[in-house]
Amino acid sequence: DIQMTQSPSTLSASVGDRVTITCRASQSISSWLAWYQQKSGKAPKLLIYKASSLESGVPSRFSGSGSGTEFTLTISSLQPDDFATYYCQQYDSYSLTFGGGTKVEIK
């Protein structure tokens, strides 16, 4: 199975900061990588698919990049609504796997 490793596991940042989260795959997954945002007690929300495609309705401050085994999610200017946990997910094979998550906290 493909393993996904996210870093950092926790990130403290202020409103307006540029934030970057990294996700590494244990083998190449081409661009079959998604990013989700999850708030406490809620279902995850799709932000980015195919590594860099922005889901409809998601603010443009979110962007994704990478291919192969290294991927990043960037929030260009952190907003109060963005404090949440973020997960990457590979879908190269149907044994879908998630990263361990990155909690973005208020500094």
Add this chain to the structure above:
Amino acid sequence: EVQLLESGGGLVQPGGSLRLSCAASGFTCSIYAMSWVRQAPGKGLEWVSGISGSGGNTYYADSVKGRFTVSRDDSKNTLYLQMSSLRAEDTAVYYCAKSRGTTTVVTDYWGQGTLVTVSS
């Protein structure tokens, strides 16, 4: 409007069985890949099982293979997860999710989740 409504969660003893349902509306379940994803209390997301759109091929995480069965009733537009030989480590909120398109498995819509607690 796309909606997914899970039901069937509850308290079950170790070794017991439970069937989760996910009623879909606003789209035709049979032409999309559907997934079950779970989240143990305070933990991250874990993909559990999936079923393809056309053909209905099924897929399972190693942690549930042989114990869980995913199925779909196209007449009811409903997805199911039959869980047996339940263990304490199966305790989690279980979400069903719809794929973003008919040729992909990345999920866009999720239900609100149903809690399964395995405990004596």
